[in-house]
Amino acid sequence: MTPHALSPRALIAWLRFLSWPALRHQAGRQALALLAIALGVALSYGVHLLNGAALAEFGSAAASLNGQPDLVLRAPGGTVQEDAYAQIAGLPEVAQASPVLGGQAQALDAKGQPFNVTVIGLDMLQAGPINPDLLPRLASPLDGLDPGRVFPNAALLRRLGPAGAEGQVLRLRAASSDSGQVQSLDLRIGPSSPDGGPPRAVVDIAAAQVLFGRLGQLDRVDLRLAPGVSPSEWLARQRLPAGLSATPPADESARLGRLTQAYRVNLGVLSLMALFTGSFLVFAVISLSVAQRLPQWALLGVLGMSARERSALVLLEGLLLGLLGSALGLLLGWQLAGLGLRVLGSDLGLAAISGVRPALQFSAAQLPAALLFGGLGLTVSLLSAWLPARSVQRMPVAQVLKGLGQRLSEGPPVWLGPALLLLGLGLALLPPISWPAALAGVPVAAYAAMLAVLAGGMACVPALLRLSLGLLAWSRPGASLLLLRERARDQAGEASRALAGVLVALSLSVAMLVMVGSFRDSLNQWLSQMLPADLYLRSALRGSAGQQAPLPPALVDAIRGSAQLRDIRLQRSQQVWLDGMPAGADPLDLQARELDEQSLPLAGALAPAPAGQTRLTPIYINEALRDAQGLRPGQTVQLRLQPGGPPLPVFVRGVWRDYARQSGAVLMPLSAYRAWSGDLRVTELYLWLPPGADPKASSEALRALAAEPQDLEIAAVSELRAISLHIFDRSFAVTVWLQAVALAIGLFGIAAAASAQTLARRREFGLLLHLGFTRADVLRLLGLEAVLLCGVGAIAGLALGLCLSAVLIWVVNPQSFHWSMDLSLPGWRLAALLAAVFVAGVLASLLAGYRAVAQQAVQAVKEDW
Template sequence: MLDLLKTFSWQELRHHPWRNAAAVMAVMLGVALAFSVHLINASALDEFSQAARSVSGQPDLELRGVQGQFDEALFARVARLPEVALASPVLEVGTYALLPEGKRSLQVVGVDALVVAFVAPDLMPLPARRGDQTAPDRYALFAPGQVFLNPAALALAGARLQLQSGLEPVTVSVAGSVRASGRALAVMDLGAAQELFGKQGQLSRIDLRLKAGVNRDDFVRSLASAPDWPANLSLTVPGDAQSQINKLSRAYRVNLTVLAFIALFTGAFLVFSVLSLSVAKRAQQFALLGVLGLSGHKRLSLVLWESLFLGLLGSAVGIALGTALAALALKWLGGDLGGGFFAGSAPRLQFSAWAALLYGAMGVAAALVGGWWPARAAQALPPAQTLKGLGGGRVNPHSHWLSLMLILLGAALTQAPPLWGIPVAAYVSVALLLVGGITALPWLIGLLLDRLAPLVARQTLPLLAVARARHQRETAAVAVSGVVASLSLAVALTVMVASFRESVTQWLEQVLPADLYVRSAGNLNASDTVYFSPEYVQAAAALKGVKQLQAQRVLPLLLQASLPPVALLARDMSDPAKNLPMVNAPLPVPAGQIGIYVSEAVVDLHGAVSGQAFAPMGKAFKPLAHAGQAPDATYFVAGVWRDYARQTGAIAIDKAAFERLTGDQRANDLALWLTQPADAPQVQAALRALADGTGSGSGELMEFGTPGQIRATSLRIFDRSFAVTYWLQAVAIAIGLFGVAASFSAQVLARRKEFGLLAHLGLTRRQILTVVAFEGAAWTLLGALAGLALGLVVSGVLVHVVNPQSFHWTMDLMLPWLKLLGLCLAVVVAGTLTAWLAAQAAAGQDAVLAVKEDW
């Protein structure tokens, strides 16, 4: 009997390769997308972790400035502490390498070559051999203007390299290499780096090795409690940068993974449809096996073995395809992932056998879930009736109260807070809403068809279609479940992307009011190295054709050691409601306090409350002063605004107050209003000439953009980032329509006797096809309406819960009705056509022979 079952199952799989290939492809796509996303994420994080370790080395502690650099005089004090065995001073500077094809971000690290090898050996300069030298010049690492590049930077440079300081290009010589991995990096002698970038007497961090037996925690507490310990310094364990990037990118990576699982979710429906069709076609064969002694449990096992085979094959191919996709993505796109978290890195693929087994098991599980209901149908077949062709494929009715409870529970979970920065409850809510909505289909179909029946009571063919659909509502629900699942997900993704895109468009309209924008540094870490001098800003404001100029200073501001810095924007805030896209009306600032305006991310991540003083700002702001520390001040949160450019958060402060507190009059961005906006090219040329002629630097180092150019570039990047969602929508809809075709094929095969009886009663072949087409139209119309309604509910969760909890920004819900109606219409038309085509074979059978089978 076992051999008979194997032969029976294998013959079915072998003789219908195209139909089974569709199910295998669905599982394959789901596994491939999910596994490739996992590999890209894991590889990028592993590369970042290795790069962080190679740059930071393995010290016991890192002494860092809370904001930027600190006085190097502290180094001698720390190095003499009895608990310290070794202290290594480091200066980190963010800048750009000037290349023929443009500017590339570059990190410069100044080190003491005499001690760095004991703490961070990957940063130890390795001098190159020059010309006919028999040995490399080991004194080159102490010479000014000499840099040592890591592999990523060596690919950019020749013998000489130009770096940017302010608006000045400075030329350095490439004297050798370092082993540090990761993004482009240049290592210099500490004193040479300080002189080159005007950072004399400044350090970024001191790496500490403690003596044997010294308790690290006790040492940190003793230093922090010292009365003369500077407040602008922090002692942290190595790896904080890695932890920050992990937290920052975690929500993005989880969202990508959930998006990839959509294909696996819809793939389960395709397996369900394929096996439903297979069971319907083999109903009489199953019945014959039942008469011969095959139990219902063994018939269930037989179908599950077939779904297991489809799942194993799809998962195996999916793992291979996912590995190839990840390798291609890492090669051509690097580790950026579209989110900007790993920009500039080119990680190598890190394959994990355990992850492959896990994602392969998910694919197999999806196939088994999809095959469970067809297997139950094969188990429940009545042998005698099925052999007579009387199997109706009717599903046992169920109560709609369970569906209602699932929907209510899903709605309640939308109010739950995120866990570890991830909207776990919101994802569960979406799953419950989908399952609850799909299981409520029989009740919904019955409710709607009961209202529709009186309208077609006088029309024979529509009446037959509606009457059968009413009495087979469970079967109809099974047939359109794939359409509802795929269409609801497609609608939800369409609404989410449209809402985000429209919100970004409106945001760009408000944050780009000027006619021309000039930027010195696009990288927040380079803002203290690449800037406009106060003299240049004054001269630019006096240029012919410039009606108004507003300068903005951008700096990283570390509010909390465990989180990435926020961006501090010092700009004109005379009219906050006009200058920023405020969520609510700005509040009046109390006398004697400094008004600040925080983005939504600062509210979520750092607990800023509108209308209250923000204490962390006062402590973090003090070290920003050019000389000494900024005076004490109370910072009042006067408003909250939307910022789609900085996920880590941003704080806007009036530039006049910033300059008064810090004495820093430099700028990173210029916004210019012109007398004639059409004169932007001439003003741009004048600004370049001004930089060249006044000695402020090279005009070629500035970046220009008009509002139209910036808007077009931003939206192009947005569309490219969400291109995968459009592809997933198409896959989901295609899978849903295939499910409709398979379901109708299964139904009409089981209804050949019914078609024969209708033919004996006088209906022509065309009329029988019309009845089935009406059924297809009615079923897919109900599925489209249910999918549209369910998709709108899910999109509300994505827009108002998932996005704010994941990325800490809100958006307005936008409904692109034309696109949504187009999706629904395409589903109805395609469903009607597939029903018509599926009925042709069964309706074409000889009516007499079809009915005679009952004799």
């Protein structure tokens, strides 16, 4: 502002414009806009902090568990022989060669209930420099070589209770990997290890070999080279024993990041919904502020303030709102994340994968993220203030000062809405991007499609308002309807801006409601198809690689002959390799079971065997394997029980839905698996009970058939289904809160926008009162406008929400999680949501317009110069 441009009178007006009464008059609405920005920033930043804390904690736990070797020696089948270890350990440039053997064992807690413990076998003398976080503090390093001692961590001691005191005996039980026989080992409890992860125990590697029945076998060998030796150069000049490979240690935190990327990205995008919706509330509040002060703005313009200076002052208001709201949002987001971790234990589902409880700690590495989310809130606020600023810049000050008013801006061109909708359709058909690596596999095009659909739907609202006037043609003509038609025709652009916030929140809420409902219904149906029996039985023990331990054959025969059952079906869970998989890839999960194609949750049609190859074994792959390997029904592939083992030629008969995992899995007939492998063992049983049988009593009778009843896990399928659905509902509970916050912000936005419009129309209402309208007539007019506006908004929100749900169900979920599902419309919940938003919007508009028909509206006509 140039000093010479304003006269003393203008300076006094400007000071009065910024006086305390004017600020106090706007304080409530400004606080509402401030809260909208703060909530949007807080939710998005809080979700980012929760994700980051969980990943950082898992990375720290994985680093302590895996140590810091230079190279890791492994065998493709997962078993390294001790003679190969001896050859490597004797090489001159190898400083330490630490053998590792681990697995799952069973122990009894303080209440006598069995639970699983991760057992790690180490050579204490070699593991010290590589795995210092796993080793206890011993008086002598030789104490760690005692195969009769066990060193628990703090989590295991908490589970054991008083029985975990040093010197007590801990009994560990595990299933042998080869025979499936249960091994039992009694060990004296020694000093605790500093490992801060889930229940784990460190033992001498000889004790681990006995416990898991793997004498002479190792999982891996961690190598620490001599100082100055480059791992890559050492590998280039070494000839490793046949069948072994040495690679740098895997980045487990990066692995978990890839595994949970889709979940975190989707939740992060959803958390931005409140900030996106809040931008429309900020726009409405600033528009209201501009509308209330139009005479002052006009007076300042007449007295010498330039158009650019007026625009800069409005942007300054948005800047202040953005700075304060973003700062408050960052503080609130930190508190929300801390509350979620301390009180609710909420780490967004990542604890189920990592097995750790993350902690929230501030560090300099978090500063860029805080600046990013703070800058995002500031950007949203400035963009929301841009249109009102342009309006003040372009306003004809003389006409406004005479009370003629003006519109904020013209509405969007008619073609823009359909064009954006078509653009969204085109983007939804694009595959996920593969570059940059940080976004590989993320459905960026699908998210852009959703944004284009939202923008296109908002651009179509003015045309929908004008089209809706045709519905009023049948009604008896009157002054109120005439005014309503003319306003809806001429002010459709401003009406669409009033609807913008609630339209975005409603459409996103409808989309999430339909997507979550469809997912839940599909999951429920999938559980019924994959768990068709009354009872599900498996061993409570795990093998050394964490796989399900086989059931004893005598137990299977006893259960088969039990009078408690009407029918029984067998399943063998195993790991297999597929030819063409990348080197070092994880094996596939195989479920060999007695199949009924009619009951499988298939995704697509079945394919016949290739011509002339009718004897090929049919397999059924899940969607993750189909997408990872580019397989299609009818293709022939080869399976192997071990890398380099005898192949089994098979053909892909079909693709099945697998909501239990995001990695590759294969289904095949049990008879074909047994003929191929010669393995007659069973890992799971599906049991049908006679009509009227009590599942609990039958479970106890079956458990009594086992030599060790605690070795069996028996659950009613109805209980498993209820638990699975409960976990599902809990996982998506956060989306309900995010939707509620966004809807509340949207409703506040429509109230603020209605206030802005009614304040700008005070002279119009005053004129109507002078011409004979009563206050009830004006309120009736406002009610009709609100019903028309909110009705169109509800219909448009429903249509947009259904379009967005189609993108979520048929594009985002298959590309992110490799899960397809059937569209299911929760009719009553949709109707309740639309009715609630419609009623709330009408009431908000009526309350906002109530003051506009007060006595001041009559006096406002006298302001016309």
